[in-house]
Amino acid sequence: MFHHHDHFNELLHPEFLRIERKRVGIILGLFIIGTLILPVLHYLAPSLLRNFLNQEQFIGSLVFWWVLFCVFELGVYFRLGYAIKNNIQIPKRILIINILVEFGLPAIVLYNAVKFDYSLLILEYDGLLFYFLLLMLSAMHLDFKVSVGAGFLAGIGYFSVAFWGINYLQTEQDVAQLKEIYTMRSVGLVVGGLVAGVVAHEIKKRVNNYLNSMEEQKEIESLLGQQLSKGVANELIVHRNETIGHKVVGSIMFLDIRNFTVMADHQSPEETIEFQNAIFDPLIRIIEKNNGIIHQILGDGFMASFGIAVKNENHAKDSLNAGLEIMEAINHLRTDQNGSTTKVGIGLHSGEVITGNIGNEIRKQFSIAGKNVILASRIEQLNKTFKTQFLVSRQFVDMLNCKGCFTDLGEVQVKGFDDQVHIYQVGENCSCKEN
Known part of the structure; x- marks a missing residue:
């Protein structure tokens, strides 16, 4: 962030470095354009630039300082680029040197021009x-003090050259009037620096607000990312003001840890939480690895989706692979309760669901709803009836070009649905995982 109380030793924000690099680039561009235009103008209209461009001594001095300045600015430009690329922090005091050089060069050029042109x-x-x-x-620079300081440097430089020139030339013009004119112009440069400082301060406030909002959004995304899957967090942020739902086709997975309630009754709260973390950590990683999103984590299971919050044409295959990997991971996990193997129930179904942000201004949740979500939940519960761990619907099987790893369990009447549902069991050695 750009702090309101800047110190020359403070480290510059990366965004500030980008702005400073652009500023130096503009100055370099102006110098290069001026370098190309000046000889052309002198060739086309020699009297326009007067006789001092015909003096070799002045040209030599001008070229020396001109090249020195360009080399210096190029060094600053590339140094800033290197710092930005490699995330190197730069203190503000280093950039102050650049300001002194930038406002010192005009005074040197004006001094030489007055001396050799004698005007x-x-x-x-x-x-x-x-x-x-x-x-x-x-x-x-987005710094009020720097711009005001630049105005004083400009005013002092212009004032010094002008008063030296008046004394050096010993002009016959009204010296008092000349001094008054150049004094007022010098004051005008100081005022110009003051105005630039006010503008810089206002821009800085807006940049601060922008950076603050970006930091807040990152914090929100980080916080939501801990509570929700990244895809859901992004959907909540991107569509936070939408009240209209969307219809999306995807795959829905429900998972349940068997006998969790009984197990929790025989364990301390610490043991229960430790068990949940040990179970859910690998499962969450598996879901995200296979492009899935977990919408809700319950005490003894979760609901996940594939191809819904984040579009994915291979949602059925990814969800099947996730389920098979979960089965494989679960087989390697054991509880401390009687040394029995942990078992789960998984239900998978594909179809159209309704998505949207449900809630009010206090709390919102990215939700998926519809009969296909309910059906996926019912299919998971059928594992208890069939004494299985992984069941899918016919609609799900039809979306895959892989029939060999499914065992047909026939049609079943499901609570809440008039039509019977065709159910398949997934074999643990399903070859579809590698296709």
């Missing part, structure tokens, strides 16, 4: 224009 004409337009361009760009 104050360069101060009338070119010098002021150059300083004002730098002052406008100083606002990109």
Whole structure:
């Protein structure tokens, strides 16, 4: 974040480095354009740039300082790029040196121009224009103090060259009037720096607000990511203001840990939580590995979906693979209760569901609903009837080009449904997992 009380030793935010790099790039661009245009103008209109461009001594001095400045700015530009790419932090005091160089060069160029041209004409337009361009760009520092300081540097530089030039040339013009004019212009540069500082401060406030909102969103995503799957968290954020549901085709999985209630009654709360974490940790990883999303984690199971919150044409295959991997993982887990093997019940079904954010401004939940969600839950419960661990529907089987690993258990009357449902058992050695 850009802090309201900046210190030269504070580390610059990466976003600030990007803005500073862009500012330096603009100055380099202006210098390159000026370098290309200046000789052309001198060739086409020699009298426009007066005689000092015909003096080799001045040209040599100008080229020296011009090249030195460009090399310095290129070094700053690439150094900032390297820091951004490699996430290297840079203190603000290092960038202050760049400001001193940027506002020191015009004074040197103006000094040489006045000396070799033996005229104050360069101060009338070119010098002021150059300083004002730098002052406008100083606002990109997003620092009020820096812009005000730049204004003072510009004013002092212009004022010093002007008063030196008046004394050096010993002009016959009204010296008092000239000094008054150049003093007012110098004050104008200081005021320009003040205005740039105000603009920079306002921009900084908005950048701060933007960065704060980004940090808050990251915190929300992180918090939601701990409570929900990433896909669900993203759906809640992206569609948080939507009240209209969507119809989506996907696969729904219900999983239940068998005899969990009895087991919990014989364990301490610490043992129960430890057991739940030991069970759910590998299962959650398996679901996410296979592009699935867990919507709800209950005490003894969860509901997951594939291809619903995040579109996936291979949702049926991914959900089957997830179920088979869960069975394999469960076979390696044992409880401390009587040393018996942990068992689960899994139900899988594919079909159209309704998705949306359900709730109010206090609490919302990304929900999937519809008869196919209920049917998937009923299929999981049928494992108790068939004394199995993994059942799927015919609609699910029909979506896969793999029939060999399913055992047909026939049609079953399911509570809440008029039509019977065709049920299949999934074999633990199902070859579809590798297809």
